[in-house]
Amino acid sequence: MEEPRDQTDLHVERWLPVLPDLDPEIEGAVTRVHYLSAHLKRHREQSLVDFGLQRHEFETLHALAGRGGRAAPSELAGDLGMAPNSITGRLDALDRRGYVRRTPSATDRRRVDVELTEDGRAVWLGAMDVLGNEEYRLLGVLDEKERRQLSDLLRRVMIKAEQA
Incomplete structure (x- = not known):
């Protein structure tokens, strides 16, 4: 055969x-x-x-999930090979959709951390x-x-x- x-x-x-x-x-x-x-x-x-995701949204959620669901924007930018100021627009859009939220950093009050929400993790x-x-x-x-x-x-x- x-x-x-x-x-x-x-x-x-x-x-x-x-x-x-x-x-x-x-x-x-x-x-x-x-x-x-x-x-x-x-x-x-x-x-x-x-x-209902665009590729860059998925990549950002993926990078955030890979850091345990919480990271500084600069860490995400590094993971994605982007300039740190370029990540802001992505995070703004994901925040509006309820997929991430920004919270004050527990270690540095000048910094914010980005957290993956339950909806963001689910999608x-x-x-x-x-x-x-x-x-x-x-x-x-x-x-x-x-x-x-x-x-x-x-x-x-x-x-x-x-x-x-």
């Missing part, structure tokens, strides 16, 4: 006669990573639409669940050992990419 084929198999077959030196395994791996990334991006974008988790479910659906075809192996192999590739 023949193993199932995907769109990448067709892609590689189409390009091998054009580029005879093409390594089909490298082309296959890179193309599959690209297609998988695009697939997950479509699911993320749809989850944001479903939960962030809802969007995360949609994407997480799709990730589990896709990677669920692999057993635990295979998932660990895939992660390890991709780590080796990423370490090389990060050295650039």
